[in-house]
Amino acid sequence: MSSFEPDTRLIADSYPVTELPLCQLRMMNDQRYVWLVLIPRYEHIHEVHELSAADQQQLWQEGTRLGQAIQAHFEGDKLNIATLGNVVSQLHLHVVLRNQDDPAWPGPVWGHSQAEPYTSDQQAEVRSRLLALIDTIDWE
Amino acid sequence: MSSFEPDTRLIADSYPVTELPLCQLRMMNDQRYVWLVLIPRYEHIHEVHELSAADQQQLWQEGTRLGQAIQAHFEGDKLNIATLGNVVSQLHLHVVLRNQDDPAWPGPVWGHSQAEPYTSDQQAEVRSRLLALIDTIDWE
Numbered sequence: 001m002s003s004f005e006p007d008t009r010l011i012a013d014s015y016p017v018t019e020l021p022l023c024q025l026r027m028m029n030d031q032r033y034v035w036l037v038l039i040p041r042y043e044h045i046h047e048v049h050e051l052s053a054a055d056q057q058q059l060w061q062e063g064t065r066l067g068q069a070i071q072a073h074f075e076g077d078k079l080n081i082a083t084l085g086n087v088v089s090q091l092h093l094h095v096v097l098r099n100q101d102d103p104a105w106p107g108p109v110w111g112h113s114q115a116e117p118y119t120s121d122q123q124a125e126v127r128s129r130l131l132a133l134i135d136t137i138d139w140e
Numbered sequence: 141m142s143s144f145e146p147d148t149r150l151i152a153d154s155y156p157v158t159e160l161p162l163c164q165l166r167m168m169n170d171q172r173y174v175w176l177v178l179i180p181r182y183e184h185i186h187e188v189h190e191l192s193a194a195d196q197q198q199l200w201q202e203g204t205r206l207g208q209a210i211q212a213h214f215e216g217d218k219l220n221i222a223t224l225g226n227v228v229s230q231l232h233l234h235v236v237l238r239n240q241d242d243p244a245w246p247g248p249v250w251g252h253s254q255a256e257p258y259t260s261d262q263q264a265e266v267r268s269r270l271l272a273l274i275d276t277i278d279w280e
Contacts, residue, residue, distance in 0.1 A: 082222030086246035106226035
């Protein structure tokens with residue numbers, strides 16, 4: 001696991017938050033959204049069905065439980081949960097909390113507009129709130 | 141189940157294909173994509189985490205197994221699997237087979253451009269191919 005490296009484009013666009021049972025959890029560096037990316041720690045898997053049945057279920061469980069937790073805590077209007085991979089084919093799951101007044105609403109966030117990076121203080125604060133939330137979730 | 145009615149906008153944009161154990165399976169009426177929509181037969185659920193744990197897993201299983209089957213049969217480059225609901229909030233899962241030469245590639249299909257409806261012959265042919273594929277899948 002220590003040898004796992006996400007795709008360099010995912011690393012460039014996001015911050016690491018923590019390691020979940022299956023996935024490396026990262027936060028997109030865009031202060032306009034609470035936008036998480038879950039990356040199963042396999043470097044050469046592109047589609048969900050390439051995972052074992054157990055890992056497929058674990059990926060969904062990690063994404064949906066995180067989604068429920070951030071929607072309750074950050075009070076968004078709608079969750080968008082998606083695996084696309086048209087640009088970065090390494091399997092990763094987006095969990096994005098949407099608000100009716102966000103820049104891309106009601107369209108998708110992917111490719112909509114340039115990210116507005118967090119300041120280091122903002123990033124540290126959101127990350128600490130996420131870590132506290134994650135401590136309340138049973139992942140198994 | 142017979143009383144279930146999808147949101148009228150989903151009905152307007154898609155054709156019914158069949159009923160899966162959890163979801164009504166529909167095909168978006170856009171001949172440019174193999175684009176399926178799975179709608180759990182509950183009219184007032186908006187987020188995945190509002191489903192029971194068993195239904196959450198069944199939704200994912202139906203979407204990922206269909207995705208694997210259409211990618212093998214229709215030979216696409218990438219699967220996009222997403223639940224968004226920013227426009228139609230009734231819970232539904234998109235399973236879209238993408239190709240590097242499709243109109244929206246590599247961007248998302250949602251909101252990209254006006255659909256090009258199937259002719260009735262095309263729609264019947266794709267639907268029959270989907271039904272034959274679905275007969276080969278174990279849903280439980």
